Amino acid sequence: MRASRVRALLLILLLSQIRTRGEISRGWFSKPDRLIQLSVLVFVAASSALYAFLGAVPGSEITYLRAISLQLLSSVPLIALSFVVLYGLFFVIGDNAQYASSEMVNYMPISSFDYVIASSLSTVLSYSYIVAAVLGISLALAARFELIGAWALSSLLALFCATVGGFISEMIKSVVNRISSTFSKRSGRAAILSRAVLIVIVLAISQIFFNPGLFFRVLETIAPRIQGLCFVPLIWPSIVVAETSAGNLSSAVFFFAITLLFGAAMMLGAVAVRSRYWVPVPVTIKMPRSEAKPRAGSGFGIGLGSIFFTQAELAVVSKDLRSLSRRKEMVRFWSIPLIMVIPLLLTTGPMDRYELYGYAGMFSLIGTGIFGLFLSAMSIGQEGKALWRIFASPVDPVSYFRAKAILPVSLSLILALGYSGVFSLAFNFGSNAATSLLVISVAMACISVSIGLYFGSKYPDLTEKPQSSYITGTGILISMLVLGAAGIATASPVLLFIFMGIGYGLYPSLAMSLAFGMIASSVFFSLAKKQFRKIFADLPT
């Protein structure tokens, strides 16, 4: 390993990560050292704000807070690791497969070892402000309850674990790249489906295993018997902090040593996986070859579709469906419904009926809303520079708008029905609760797609880069805020009646919710249609 080479590569990778974050990356954030400055600022702000707040906490709560603080200090390394893996993973999944094989590292004189070290560090540094926030919060608690020694050890281990998190991300990245490069040139249905399913599974599993919320719950459960979990490497740093605080130095030293060994093993593992799955390595995984046979007609395979839609509209829908199933950066959207349900499934505590309604409703609405919004908001931007093909063809803006609306509306409605059905059956909802969930979810599906289409066409991002976002940062931010407001307004009549008894009965409330949802959708669909006409006047760049 040559330090200068790693440093140069680290700088480039950091710049690459920063500059693919859209408009945020311009101006003050455009330089890597600003990330360090931001982390320091976050650290100071988090620690001083919490310390000031703790000064005002009543004495009766102090004993409880002290116990919690020690638990938190033990779990800080684990939290740091999970955050780095989680965010690193989101970056990897969003990576445009087209660039993975043409990255300069593939043909520059850089060893796998150099690359793994630089890439892992760049992941850690990119999200260092999150680790800094966790360290700042724990410092405030440690200072308040005189646990500075434990904090120093915990922070040291947290930095180490964050780096180990970088190695784990690197391993996942190599594997995902391999899956991607193996299947990207195959058009067979089995290959496409396998790739999509694999990526969704990787995302869902990572969401479960590296979910900080889940870790908190696990730690809460296992803290009293942490020694019983000494076979789980991710828990070792926590044991080091706990044992040191309890004065068991020999045990602490032992776990510290094996923590270091675990870190080294992860690093070597990441290097081995990267060497094995270096992108240009020829494909070796064998898949049954079932070449996609071209269909006559639109290729969409929905006979009835031709009654309601033109040939050109169905052609665009068919293309977009293929985009959703074949492009790694698009396939990730399929995982949204699953990811939104996981927290509900992980909620194990006893809940009364109303809590259950609340949880199921919230996850159903957020899941449907986010899914519909993202699918529709990305619909123009995902065309990228290939948009010329549409603009140079005899497709009018309204046809194109209809084509772009069909897929997200259909998929979001299917999801709304799916969520309502599954939750109602799984949690044994009565007919009123099931109907309420269904109506609000359907309204949410229509609203989210209409809002997504409008903002996606108003703020499209057609630039093709390693981390294509398809919609500008401003666009996605505004659209999410508008969706949140519209979602709350739509659900309000029903929620007010169910939880507070305000209104004229369930069905009038449902009718009001549905009416509001339809009006809001019509307004945004109409705005989107106008926006489509506008962008057709000049090819956007």
Next chain:
Amino acid sequence: MKVAVNASSLTKNFGPVKAISNLSIKIEEGQVYGLLGPNGSGKSTLMKIIVGLIRPDGGEISIFGLRPYERPLDVRRIIGYVPENPRLYDFLTAREYLEFVSDLYGLDKEGKRDRIGHFLDAFDLSGREDEMLSGYSQGMRQKVAIIGSLLHRPRLLIMDEPLNGLDPRSAKIVKDLLNRLSREGVTTIFSTHVLEIAQAICNRIAILYRGSLVSEGTMDELKARAGMKGSSLEDIFFMLTGGFDVRSVVEELSR
């Protein structure tokens, strides 16, 4: 002869950059019309204006008597376009892409299947049509883009450096095809940096420099206007676009 493209006093600015400046041309039906000019001379911008992808800031343009901004769909139905760097949908196979394009133009089932098969054979892509475009070389992508522009039998073909990346056989096919289409009445506007090709296949040539038309006509007319009878197109081109200092640049670079 009908006029295929009639442009007068076209102007297009990109911020402070004058991409097209007061440019007027008239292209007759069935002509193979070459656009020449150094990088940044406005060739691609002019082509995009003709296709209707860019709206000019000033001037008038009509395609077979139709104004692209009044009847865009009618104009696009009769145009076939190959951009300079054709971005295709990498997640589609070549056949899926060509079927998609056929559907956009409303070709019937049998017609599109026959024409796609015919063109795939002609451009040596048979057997590779069910591979993803992401695995295609630059030349193969160029062939797919060219096929996409021909499927609907356009009356006006607009090709921005269509021979980029093509192997000699495919380049020859494109050149012969342009000649044949010209005989059948199809008008072609194409840009190239290979002056020999322009000289060999174009009926008329326009030389653009910094957004303005500096000369236009048949080869003989260009020579006569430049007062360079017996000279090659290369000599005329360099004379009009100020490229005669090439030798001194090369000498400077080789020091």
